[in-house]
């Protein structure tokens with residue numbers, strides 16, 4: 714998995730606040746209300762422990778602090794354990810934590826000690842960025858439930874499934890042609906045209922675009938319309954600044970907090 718760097722997180726607090734405002738403008742929901750609607754859950758003043766983990770490449774500068782900012786920004790009660798790893802887990806549990814947030818290089822999880830619910834960052838990130846796009850209101854009344862998904866990995870695949878559940882026709886693309894063909898074949902039984910391969914050389918244009926790749930410049934000019942909306946957890950951003958300005962594209966992109974909020978609402982109790 715592509716690991717975050719402290720640089721990726723440098724402007725995370727501003728990005729979270731800006732994206733909360735942008736999502737409200739696009740969907741009518743604040744980010745936490747959108748997550749509560751997606752998962753049909755609600756926070757109940759749970760105590761959230763963030764445990765730094767030294768495994769693998771070790772602690773990432775600003776990672777735990779970014780999680781704490783996210784927790785507090787949305788009015789929740791959180792703390793970073795003084796100890797790391799197992800000692801940190803012991804400190805969290807004996808300190809009365811209801812929910813644990815911790816990440817090694819392979820998985821970032823939320824675990825609710827009370828209801829035993831567990832959530833995975835890549836799944837929850839794909840779902841929430843897709844749900845933001847599904848709830849985005851497009852001024853063009855002729856706009857159909859169509860979306861372009863670029864990147865069919867551990868984040869893009871849950872996003873694809875979310876779009877299908879929400880009744881979207883999905884054009885899919887991935888630089889790995891084997892992965893692209895596998896996804897199209899896996900969905901061949903879908904009602905016709907629900908999942909089809911996207912040809913970057915075609916002139917298909919989209920109001921709604923989802924991207925989840927670790928590469929830049931993955932969103933081709935040919936797929937853009939004026940005022941297209943790009944929802945992308947991908948780092949770095951897959952759309953160049955020049956194309957964003959040329960087409961007035963609104964971009965929902967933030968390095969960690971939106972996905973973390975989605976994980977928390979995935980493990981809260983049902984309403």
Ligand code: NAI
Pocket residue numbers: 714715716717834835838863864865866867868869886887888889892925926927928929931945946947948949967968969970971972973
């Ligand atoms: P992954 O490696 O599982 O999937 C990435 C997919 O993108 C692969 O299928 C790969 O073939 C495809 N790809 C790579 N370069 C491409 C290109 N130039 N054009 C089209 N497709 C291309 O990675 P994962 O876990 O799905 O993460 C995707 C991105 O999302 C990464 O940058 C990761 O850092 C980021 N991420 C961001 C989060 C957030 O909260 N903002 C949370 C989790 C991941």
Ligand code: PYL
Pocket residue numbers: 714715716717718764765766767768771772773774776777816817818819821834968969
């Ligand atoms: C969850 C992020 C989103 C993109 N890549 C994922 C990543 O960087 N995972 C590694 C997280 C390691 C955290 C480190 C710490 O500071 O506790 N073990």
Ligand code: MG
Pocket residue numbers: 838946967968969970971972973
């Ligand atoms: Mg995020």
